Amino acid sequence: MSEPRANPTVRSVPIEGGRLELLELQGGSGTPLLVLGGVEHGLRPLERTEHVIVRRRERRTIRRPVTVMGRPLPDDPRDASILLHPRVIADAVARVLGTLPRPVAIEAESGGGRIALWLTVDHPELVARLVLVSAASETPARSPMAERLGRWVVLAEAHDWGRLFAGFALQMRPAVEDAPSDSFTAAARLQPRPSTPERFIAELRATLDASSFVTHRLDEIHVPTLVIAGGRDQVVPADRSRQIADEIQGARFVLDPGSGHTVRATFAGYDELVEAFLAEGDAPPAAAG
Secondary structure (H helix, E strand, O other): OOOOOOOOOEEEEEEOOEEEEEEEEOOOOOOOEEEEOOHHHHOOOOOOOHHHHHHHHHHHHHOOOEEEEOOOEEOOHHHHHHHOOHHHHHHHHHHHHOOOOOOEEEEEEOHHHHHHHHHHHHOHHHEEEEEEEOOOOOOOOOOHHHHHHHHHHHHHHOOOHHHHHHHHHHHOOOOOOOOOOHHHHHHHOOOOOOOOHHHHHHHHHHHHOHHHOOHHHHHHOOOOEEEEEEOOOOOOOHHHHHHHHHHOOOOEEEEEOOOOOOHHHHOOOHHHHHHHHHHOOOOOOOOOO
């Protein structure tokens, strides 16, 4: 493992109606990697969480530079419902990526997966390779997935953060037959209020909006794609992730039967699998002359 990068900083890039945060980490000479996390990135800005992010992503910098992208921060919180739509976020990300000299690989988790899909179908020239983890291309109406997201919206709009985070604590775990312990609920009630709840609520609402669904365009994706799912995911059922792999020609699907929604943290072979996939897209080193 390489030594931690010193003094990581967050850069703020102006976009129409707000700004977009980027945490950039120097790395090896491989294809640059863009990281798009889940909807929880809308709970607070990236700034002041730099060292947590570095600990999670440091391993990727051994072979390639890494950019972790936050969610848009609207100038006016009332505009969050516009800026936090997955397709609008993808367009904002595309404007930032358009300044780079070559396409990037993308590693996207959960809600970041739908942003990555819109980015790939609308701006295919910017994407070289795609890793989607615990992701869904749509939220079917009246499905358990839609009902769960709807409950999160209700709790967030009521500022009932204790119950919301209690649900997170339980639903991010692998599904089990035993009843959950009340200790999770008690611990979750100690969570502080998010600093930017309007972003989190707006993205949840947009995920339920049929205009955010991208399934009908998955056959337009022609970049190498790896889809990873947890067999006991309580947030995004594995069959929703498998649907993405089935619709993208040549996509690989990997299921870790024991993992829940946080596959990256619980799948023992996750890093090796993703690193090997990303390395397939790296240019071979130049021969010594």
